[in-house]
Amino acid sequence: MSLISKIKRFLGIETKPANEEAKPAKSGEVGASEQEVEKVAEENAKPRIGYIHLSGCTGDVMSLSENYDILAELLTNMVDIVYGQTLADVWEMPEMDLALVEGSVCLQDEHSLHELMEAREKANMVCAFGSCAATGCFTRYSRGGQQARPDHESFLPIADLIKVDCAIPGCPPSPEIIAKTVVALINGDMDYLQPMIDLAGMTEGCGCDLQKYVVNQALCIGCGTCAMSCQTRAVDMTSGRPEVNGDRCVKCGICYTQCPRSWWPEEQIKKDLGL
């Protein structure tokens, strides 16, 4: 089954069984036609990915490009980048299997609003790529009143305006999680992707999540995973509990996302360890 069908089936979108069950060729007729079928099937299996850049720092797509060892293979043979500033020489947004949206959306920026709405229309799946798109992250602190656009004041996670199918939080997301996600998408490994689908609902993040949703809930065990994962070193451990420096916190939501007491992917971990 092609990736497109898998994604569509997963999202409950009607899918045509075209191509995937090619009629068996008569004996003696193999060769060119069979190769052609294979070629079509292969082309169809490449997901068409668009990259939409809203109010973010480009760090997320830079992190993607840090997958040096698989990047060439990824871009040539595994996916088609069909849209994106700097990535594809295209003006009109085409139909896409997946739209990776980096950055939050600015309510005062008509162009961003339009681009986001168009992406939702043209893409089967929309992914909040990085914490700005997912939780608002650093842009949550914006209060406007700055040059060159003093009116640009209000920045929201994209799920506040459109339906988001999955999220990859991180400021930026690690190169590995991006690679793992893309590979899971290509393999149709929906078990692996389930947390990303669940995280689409997390549109607020903050270091204070640790206190509110872990310590206050009698769940903290002082392991230090939050302090390890904080990308701005805003979390320290004091007497076995996280202590958050609010001045350093960018509201990316990673500390709570990585906490073993927020959600627990036991099956996946055992599978990865061979246990």
Added chain:
Amino acid sequence: MVLGTYKEIVSARATDKQIQKVSQDGGIVTGLLAFALEEKIIEGAVVAGPGKELWKPEPMVAMTADEIIAAAGTKYTFSPNVMMLKKAVRQYGIEKLGTVAIPCQTMGIRKMQSYPFGVRFLADKIKLLIGIYCMENFPFASLETFVSEKMGISTDLVEKMDIGKGKLWVYTQDDVLSIPLKETHGYEQSGCNVCLDYVAELGDVSTGSVGSPDGWSTVITRTDGGDTIFKQAIDAGIFETKDMADVKPGLGLLEKLSAQKKEKNQKTIDKRKEMGLPVPF
């Protein structure tokens, strides 16, 4: 399975006299990390080292066998080892890292490896994760209560703490004191009460005293990597081993305690769910 997925379980102890002298039980963690360092399987290890205050450990990066031996012995309070892993890789430049972790810390590390959302280039550098059996962990103030209030001595005099045979033991230079474990109940951190993992089911190798005679530890090998390293260490004469069937109190006790923890804490989980409180498991 009450002991998690595993390859083999044996009773073992380190043959090195220096390790035997300082270790909590069989010196498995100390011996295995020191062996892995010397064999260059790892370049450094995050361990619970001595802190500024006695019995208040702090995570540290050990780069030599001596540093690992200096951190030997169990500390019954928090040492957020997981937070040091990134430092070990970024600031110490360690490419192959070992560590020791209680079950909940093991969970944080394994979740990060499967889903490294915000953690860059660390997951694949952890080459040896030794899990230790754990029923519960105590805030430092609880330890102070046990030693200063219930036993009536200063924590400064304590040379070793141990839990076994239903009691919390404290060794000073010329005395052995104890309180029944029952008296420690209610002093543990409450996050422990929803944990279903006693035997560090996600470690490469897990170990603890339960099931083996005094001075020995019960070792469970789980992953291919952990099994290989432990066998290499046995072949190198780092550990001597005994068949679990030949030792007292034996595997039955380990299974019993693991089942007890699961059963008791499952009740807490069910009760929390009834109250509408979140539980990740």
